[in-house]
């Protein structure tokens with residue numbers, strides 16, 4: 001009996017250990033927001049009327065030609081395989097070894113970049129990415145940090161857009177904490193971008 005009990009405990013422990021080692025920061029999970037709604041919110045963020053909207057630098061992602069792309073060296077948002085994070089995390093090789101783990105790490109690097117922008121990412125998140133995800137600039141030719149032209153939500157997003165997200169969510173009957181709005185803006189714009197991968 002006791003033996004069985006310990007076995008079960010061990011299995012449970014391993015199970016939760018397994019789950020937690022793959023789990024994505026809860027700050028970026030919004031299970032209460034349906035995916036379609038998330039993508040619609042992301043579209044609002046992407047095309048927001050700010051002089052530093054994603055669309056300004058990266059172009060209109062809904063068009064093959066990425067119409068209106070103003071900054072040549074800004075990443076091609078339709079093709080994640082060309083992104084710096086993909087290479088720095090170990091690329092195809094690493095992804096094939098453990099796709100789920102790789103995708104979680106990749107998503108977390110990108111969401112933190114989208115929230116904070118390159119300047120803060122380089123200063124604060126680079127260390128964590130190196131230590132926890134084996135992110136390494138040496139895998140990316142001629143690069144040592146993110147280009148600080150890449151502005152994050154915190155810098156470029158006008159308050160209006162957060163208000164708009166809040167309004168849409170209320171209309172849809174989804175309750176969220178106001179403090180979560182920035183994270184929702186970032187996760188949703190990333191969902192919108194993902195929805196336009198080639």
Ligand code: HEC
Pocket residue numbers: 045046052053054055056057058071073074075077082083084085086110113114145146147148149150151152153156189190193
């Ligand atoms: C002022 C211009 C500018 C704005 C605004 C901007 N970006 Fe960027 N973005 C860049 C540049 C430049 C890069 C390339 C960074 C690098 O390679 O170091 C980039 C890179 C990226 C990457 C690729 C990261 C990688 O690992 O290669 C993603 C994803 C991204 N941006 C998403 C967004 C989203 C979403 C928004 C809107 C919230 C946004 N960007 C707003 C200029 C911008």
